[in-house]
Amino acid sequence: MAEQFLPHVNGVTHSVIRVLEHLRDHGHEAMVIAPSYEKTLFLGSVDHVDGVRIERIPSLPLAGYPEVRVASCTVSRIQRILARFAPDVVHVASPFVLGWQAIQAAKGLGLPCVAVYQTDVPGYAARYGASVLETAMWSHVRAMHNSATLTLAPSTASISQLHEHGVQRVHMWRRGVDTSRFRPAPRDHAWRERVGGGKRLVGYVGRLAPEKQVADLAAIDALPDTRLVIIGSGPGKESLRSVLPNAHFEGFLTGTELATAMASLDVFVHPGEHETFCQTIQEAMASGVPVVAVGRGGPLDLVDSSRNGWLYAPGDLAGLRERVRDLAGDDAKRLAFARTAHQCVQERTWGAVCEQLLGHYERAGTVTSRMRGTRRSGLRTP
Structure with missing residues (x-):
């Protein structure tokens, strides 16, 4: 589940794409649930990126920033999508609106859910002149992430921030860098x-x-x-x-x-x-x-x-x-x-950090299995 995805390009989109590449290259089946864009505003759609199925959810442009889409749908609809795909783990990238629905859907189906904290939305609120909403937004963030099986955060500062606001079960998961593309040689x-x-x-x-x-x-x-x-x-x-x-x-x-x-x-x-x-x-x-x-x-x-x-x-x-x-x-x-x-940064490859992510998936599956008294194997990641 991606709160933002192609064609909008940002840090969340980039990390989701790199995870999908790693999953595909290592024999795992994946699906993405993400916002639709202009041509599918009301109808929704299904398309594919490098062989990965993308299930689009109707969305609207964010006021003042039309490149960013806000999508939402019922928990039951997401549950139906997940039930058809039958995943072993649900990965929710930077949840806030659509991601919150996905977390609830996964919990309702008894699926392990890994929520990836990537965006300081409460902090952004102050920069947009809405600091009065910051406390309410942190309450929402806390409820979302505490409903997930695990939360992954990319830095020591973000882990401390989440702990300070009452988020539990937080683990470190950093980002990789493409050292084959980003290197000194292209200097022009x-x-x-x-x-x-x-x-x-x-x-x-x-x-x-x-x-x-x-x-x-x-x-x-x-x-x-x-x-x-x-x-x-x-x-x-x-x-x-x-x-x-x-x-x-x-x-x-x-x-x-x-x-x-x-x-x-x-x-x-x-x-x-x-x-x-x-x-x-x-x-x-x-x-x-x-x-x-x-x-x-x-x-x-x-x-x-x-x-x-x-x-x-x-x-x-x-x-x-x-x-x-x-x-x-x-x-x-x-x-x-x-x-x-x-x-x-030469050792911080996407391959290395995605292998760490697979370990977090396994940990989330183990936690969920203990809670329901069963154990599942394999990996299919929406």
Whole structure:
């Protein structure tokens, strides 16, 4: 079950696709239940991605951010879908609306359910001016995840956050990185010249939305001898153009174009304080690019200050500026950090983390079997 899925591309979609690839390549059968998009708004549909069946649920666009869909249906409908497929475990990616229905459906059928915490929705609420809803949202998150057999969280910070809000049975499951795609080799000097005209390139990659705090990069927009590069799209794009008048906006990139752009940066920056993990930090490191990130949430596990990048205190934009200036202006230090960044992610492959995920599936199955006094084997994952 995926709260968001193709054609919308984000961290949740990316991790679901990599899990599906691993399951398929290792002989497991999978199905995805996900929101529909424009052409199937009311009717729903079934399609396939690389041989994996996708059961679409009618959805509506999120107000102000139409790329994100909000889907919901009755628990009984999801139970019927699950009953036809007869899974051994239900994997719920970043549950909130549709995922909550799936958790209830799995529980009603006596199926083990693994809920993957990937999005700090209560934290996002404050960034969207709805901080009054934060307490209610945490109550919802707690109820969802405590109804699941297991919860998987991607960082020590997110595990602590969940525990603080009363979520039980939380286990660590990090994200992998595609080191065959993200590597130093695609660095493109022609791209660098076009974008920066010989200046040091300081880049951000991700959604352009309030929760990412991209506007904080105004602190480095006019840093001497550097060019800020913004890669991505989202509802905040036009307002950011006025906040960051000196920046180059490259737009949304994927595949080899994204790998080339990432490797062509000199410093990677990420100012968002609500990251449960931050996949783009790993991709930058794999590309041989040192990182400057806010010292909160997922980046705390990824950035080892003074070795592969720098962390700065939340809200300390002067500190952000100083850390970027330090790396952009010191070739020897920047290259040393870049080498360490590249080395430290080489073992974090998707194959390795997906094998860990299979272990969590088995654990969830064992827990459920103990509760109902039976044991099931095999794996078919919706």
